[in-house]
Amino acid sequence: MTYAITQTCCSDATCVAVCPVNCIHPTPQERAFGSTEMLHIDPATCIDCGACADACPVDAIFPVDSLPVAQQEYATINAAYYADQTLEPAPDGPNFHAWDEPVFPRVLPSDFAPLKVAVVGTGPAGMYAVQDLLLHTSAEVTLIDRLPVTGGLVRFGVAPDHPATRKVGDTFARFHTHPRVRMHLGLDVGADVTAQELAAHHDAVIYAVGASADRTLAVPGEELPGSISARDFVAWYNGHPDAAPDAIDLSSERVVVVGNGNVALDVARILLADPDSLARTDIADHALQALRAGKVREVVLLGRRGPEDAAYTKSELLALKHVPGLELVVDDHDPRTAPAIDETDPKADPKGRAALLRGVTRDRIDWAQAPAPGRRIVLRFHSAPVEMVGEEAVQGVRVVEASGERTIRTDMVLRAIGYRGVPVAGLPFDETTGTVPHEGGRVAGRPGTYVVGWIKRGPSGGIGANRTCAAETVTTLLADAVAGALPAPGRAQKAFHRLARRRARGSSAPSR
Numbered sequence: 001m002t003y004a005i006t007q008t009c010c011s012d013a014t015c016v017a018v019c020p021v022n023c024i025h026p027t028p029q030e031r032a033f034g035s036t037e038m039l040h041i042d043p044a045t046c047i048d049c050g051a052c053a054d055a056c057p058v059d060a061i062f063p064v065d066s067l068p069v070a071q072q073e074y075a076t077i078n079a080a081y082y083a084d085q086t087l088e089p090a091p092d093g094p095n096f097h098a099w100d101e102p103v104f105p106r107v108l109p110s111d112f113a114p115l116k117v118a119v120v121g122t123g124p125a126g127m128y129a130v131q132d133l134l135l136h137t138s139a140e141v142t143l144i145d146r147l148p149v150t151g152g153l154v155r156f157g158v159a160p161d162h163p164a165t166r167k168v169g170d171t172f173a174r175f176h177t178h179p180r181v182r183m184h185l186g187l188d189v190g191a192d193v194t195a196q197e198l199a200a201h202h203d204a205v206i207y208a209v210g211a212s213a214d215r216t217l218a219v220p221g222e223e224l225p226g227s228i229s230a231r232d233f234v235a236w237y238n239g240h241p242d243a244a245p246d247a248i249d250l251s252s253e254r255v256v257v258v259g260n261g262n263v264a265l266d267v268a269r270i271l272l273a274d275p276d277s278l279a280r281t282d283i284a285d286h287a288l289q290a291l292r293a294g295k296v297r298e299v300v301l302l303g304r305r306g307p308e309d310a311a312y313t314k315s316e317l318l319a320l321k322h323v324p325g326l327e328l329v330v331d332d333h334d335p336r337t338a339p340a341i342d343e344t345d346p347k348a349d350p351k352g353r354a355a356l357l358r359g360v361t362r363d364r365i366d367w368a369q370a371p372a373p374g375r376r377i378v379l380r381f382h383s384a385p386v387e388m389v390g391e392e393a394v395q396g397v398r399v400v401e402a403s404g405e406r407t408i409r410t411d412m413v414l415r416a417i418g419y420r421g422v423p424v425a426g427l428p429f430d431e432t433t434g435t436v437p438h439e440g441g442r443v444a445g446r447p448g449t450y451v452v453g454w455i456k457r458g459p460s461g462g463i464g465a466n467r468t469c470a471a472e473t474v475t476t477l478l479a480d481a482v483a484g485a486l487p488a489p490g491r492a493q494k495a496f497h498r499l500a501r502r503r504a505r506g507s508s509a510p511s512r
């Protein structure tokens with residue numbers, strides 16, 4: 001029996017660190033790490049020790065012979081990864097373990113005074129940085145979040161029917177009560193305290209504030225009522241403090257989602273999920289009630305390009321194919337779609353994303369009519385939205401396709417075309433990329449100030465990508481400390497804690 005990695009893989013490489021036979025790839029030392037959708041276990045070398053399953057923070061690893069029906073395809077996916085791979089053999093030696101936890105240069109001498117470091121943001125990027133500081137240095141950390149709860153996108157961005165993915169938050173939570181951590185929630189840097197005040201009380205400040213805005217379509221009618229960002233919709237069903245319980249109207253039978261990435265698949269799946277199954281998750285109560293009373297029966301995902309270029313990962317599409325009572329349909333309106341899916345076409349990639357749609361129903365749909373009976377998701381490729389149609393609210397989406405233009409009737413459009421960073425008070429900002437300019441995580445022109453996560457590299461990469469991202473930033477910070485490049489704080493860290501308690505929004509805002 002061997003093990004297989006499944007859909008919820010976070011790619012943080014914890015499993016790689018504990019594998020005694022180097023059967024999990026790509027490793028953090030390999031070029032492909034960070035560019036593959038998930039890690040893979042080689043069935044030819046797996047020795048069935050189970051160490052990887054025990055170490056996995058998101059419960060994504062299972063014995064192949066115990067995979068449920070909906071996940072059995074992952075055994076094939078894991079094995080197929082190695083079909084065309086040439087891997088270097090493990091080095092010899094009784095005490096050599098080349099695939100231990102990723103090792104990054106540590107430069108602080110043992111007698112170096114403990115650094116006082118503030119980390120702004122409690123999502124994965126910030127917490128990987130905190131973990132790195134606590135495990136490798138004697139730093140004292142001030143952890144800050146503008147929200148009254150911790151977690152960032154792990155808590156408010158992951159779909160509630162993916163509880164295993166959310167479990168990575170448990171790994172981070174153990175650092176919240178670490179003896180060298182003081183945490184202030186409900187404290188907004190830029191509003192409640194300034195970036196200058198934060199820097200004045202610490203040797204260094206790391207900003208892990210993510211990407212909290214949306215990319216725009218820049219088409220007429222985009223601001224009409226009924227046109228909603230997927231980010232706002234996700235925040236609503238996850239109970240984000242900033243999302244009003246009555247913010248979403250689900251009275252439309254058809255919802256159009258612009259985009260076909262993983263977030264688009266998430267929102268489509270939640271819209272059509274069985275409310276009784278969602279009731280067993282931690283979905284917000286107001287969202288569950290609205291979904292029970294809602295009328296949505298069909299969700300249409302618009303993709304500008306073809307199925308071979310879809311932005312979703314294979315694992316997320318596979319999961320969608322196995323949702324009980326949900327039909328998956330490909331709109332066969334464009335002559336370029338069928339060849340990409342058809343296994344008999346010599347140009348079709350047998351390992352590409354389009355190959356996963358083989359066997360999926362293809363249909364020509366009359367978009368002027370109401371949705372067909374039942375619950376279905378329609379993938380509509382080669383279809384670019386050019387206008388939200390309506391006078392006082394959305395009544396349709398006008399799209400451009402090979403045969404001309406067409407209007408799809410709908411009262412609700414979700415824009416799932418990506419997130420975007422916003423300017424951070426007191427820091428430089430690149431409007432083109434939506435990031436803070438930096439060198440290895442060091443903010444340009446701001447000694448002692450650093451960035452990590454999406455505000456550093458842009459909104460790309462999943463949870464695990466933040467591990468190596470944080471390691472780079474922390475390594476840069478430590479190098480600066482040894483070089484004497486960190487500005488000396490003018491005030492004590494304890495004074496900041498008193499300041500934070502006074503200014504946190506609401507006198508009961510949690511802090512420790």
